[in-house]
Amino acid sequence: xxxxxxxxxxxxxxxxxxxxxxxxxxxxxxxxxxxxxxxxxxxxxxxxxxxxxxxxxxxxxxxxxxxxxxxxxxxxxxxxxxxxxxxxxxxxxxxxxxxxxxxxxxxxxxxxxxxxxxxxxxxxxxxxxxxxxxxxxxxxxxxxxxxxxxxxxxxxxxxxxxxxxxxxxxxxxxxxxxxxxxxxxxxxxxxxxxxxxxxxxxxxxxxxxxxxxxxxxxxxxxxxxxxxxxxxxxxxxxxxxxxxxxxxxxxxxxxxxxxxxxxxxxxxxxxxxxxxxxxxxxxxxxxxxxxxxxxxxxxxxxxxxxxxxxxxxxxxxxxxxxxxxxxxxxxxxxxxxxxxxxxxxxxxxxxxxxxxxxxxxxxxxxxxxxxxxxxxxxxxxxxxxxxxxxxxxxxxxxxxxxxxxxxxxxxxxxxxxxxxxxxxxxxxxxxxxxxxxxxxxxxxxxxxxxxxxxxxxxxxxxxxxxxxxxxxxxxxxxxxxxxxxxxx
Ligand SMILES: [Zn+2]
Numbered sequence: 138x139x140x141x142x143x144x145x146x147x148x149x150x151x152x153x154x155x156x157x158x159x160x161x162x163x164x165x166x167x168x169x170x171x172x173x174x175x176x177x178x179x180x181x182x183x184x185x186x187x188x189x190x191x192x193x194x195x196x197x198x199x200x201x202x203x204x205x206x207x208x209x210x211x212x213x214x215x216x217x218x219x220x221x222x223x224x225x226x227x228x229x230x231x232x233x234x235x236x237x238x239x240x241x242x243x244x245x246x247x248x249x250x251x252x253x254x255x256x257x258x259x260x261x262x263x264x265x266x267x268x269x270x271x272x273x274x275x276x277x278x279x280x281x282x283x284x285x286x287x288x289x290x291x292x293x294x295x296x297x298x299x300x301x302x303x304x305x306x307x308x309x310x311x312x313x314x315x316x317x318x319x320x321x322x323x324x325x326x327x328x329x330x331x332x333x334x335x336x337x338x339x340x341x342x343x344x345x346x347x348x349x350x351x352x353x354x355x356x357x358x359x360x361x362x363x364x365x366x367x368x369x370x371x372x373x374x375x376x377x378x379x380x381x382x383x384x385x386x387x388x389x390x391x392x393x394x395x396x397x398x399x400x401x402x403x404x405x406x407x408x409x410x411x412x413x414x415x416x417x418x419x420x421x422x423x424x425x426x427x428x429x430x431x432x433x434x435x436x437x438x439x440x441x442x443x444x445x446x447x448x449x450x451x452x453x454x455x456x457x458x459x460x461x462x463x464x465x466x467x468x469x470x471x472x473x474x475x476x477x478x479x480x481x482x483x484x485x486x487x488x489x490x491x492x493x494x495x496x497x498x499x500x501x502x503x504x505x506x507x508x509x510x511x512x513x514x515x516x517x518x519x520x521x522x523x524x525x526x527x528x529x530x531x532x533x534x535x536x537x538x539x540x541x542x543x544x545x546x547x548x549x550x551x552x553x554x555x556x557x558x559x560x561x562x563x564x565x566x567x568x569x570x571x572x573x574x575x576x577x578x579x580x581x582x583x584x585x586x587x588x589x590x591x592x593x594x595x596x597x598x599x600x601x602x603x604x605x606x607x608x609x610x611x612x613x614x615x616x617x618x619x620x621x622x623x624x625x
Contacts, residue, residue, distance in 0.1 A: 588619020
């Protein structure tokens with residue numbers, strides 16, 4: 138065996154500014170309004186579908202960050218005048234339509250490939266008696282935080298508009314786990330009594346990304362790929378690589394290999410063509426961009442935001458060494474306590490270059506079989522369970538046969554652990570939306586879910602391939618965790 142195991146950096150995009158109904162930039166009007174997307178047209182269902190097309194093709198649940206003001210169906214925001222440029226006179230009734238309902242149901246139903254994240258309610262901030270200021274979550278103009286009570290209202294407004302579309306705890310849906318501040322307006326204050334991370338984590342947010350260099354007065358982490366915990370929100374740095382926020386059909390300009398951050402900045406227009414006939418070519422470019430990242434030896438496509446942040450934490454705190462080929466020591470003893478307190482630490486991912494016809498033929502972690510497999514772009518991938526603060530030994534071999542029983546991880550779900558017995562397996566998973574789980578195993582007698590929030594929709598066994606295809610549906614659009622039990 139000549140190839141060694143690789144401990145790669147994650148690769149993921151954040152996509153800001155979905156949710157706007159109108160796109161035109163109003164910032165230079167006599168009474169300035171929000172910048173929106175800087176594209177002078179209305180958005181429609183197909184603009185969301187194009188994002189899903191990429192996510193499906195590359196096996197990623199793309200982090201999409203939403204602004205909800207123009208989705209307001211009841212003019213609720215008129216009662217919270219700091220949220221829009223029309224202040225008390227906010228009237229959104231001319232935008233209220235059945236198509237909005239269809240769009241939001243689509244976003245909910247496609248949550249396997251599109252993550253519904255929090256960007257903001259109105260994007261800027263309209264303080265009483267003051268002009269429009271950037272931006273919603275921190276006063277960048279005067280370098281001071283907005284009042285805590287007011288930001289709590291902004292979060293509540295987002296929640297209330299979500300509920301207008303049935304995205305509510307009563308319907309089993311959690312608040313978004315991911316956040317990107319508008320115009321990098323992040324109030325970083327991890328040791329203070331009031332901080333944006335405190336408000337966000339109380340609402341349910343675990344993961345955030347922003348350009349820290351925009352708030353030097355708050356002494357944020359300074360390394361290019363830096364990050365840290367602000368209360369129970371894990372915030373990582375992101376950099377713009379030349380794809381301007383209002384530019385249609387634009388990929389990053391800085392070559393992938395020269396990009397320093399794991400998360401890459403993008404905005405909705407970057408993913409969209411000027412008109413529908415041009416869209417297939419733009420979509421194909423984005424798919425190819427993801428695949429080129431997967432082909433880089435030291436990067437891999439994070440399937441979802443949890444995996445992106447988990448890998449970031451492992452890369453920072455965990456030491457992976459392979460002194461003897463096929464025997465890997467994973468020292469996770471330096472993982473900070475905070476990484477467990479925020480309940481967002483997921484899989485550690487390793488990869489190895491495979492020659493044509495080669496597979497990872499056996500793998501175990503401290504003697505227990507690691508029954509998760511995935512191959513893509515010439516690499517085999519290993520998904521380790523969320524690690525405790527201890528030293529692990531991973532043993533693997535490469536050969537011409539894959540392991541006989543495994544969960545094939547080509548969706549956007551996370552496989553935490555697969556327990557094997559002679560008569561079956563139990564897979565502990567975090568599933569987003571509705572998607573198919575492939576399991577290589579003998580022909581099953583029963584397939585069932587032990588978790589109410591995770592439904593087995595249907596399953597089918599393919600005798601020729603030896604794969605069981607189980608369609609699973611998560612009740613919570615932010616993901617549901619549970620065990621799938623297969624007996625044979
Ligand atoms: Zn934005």
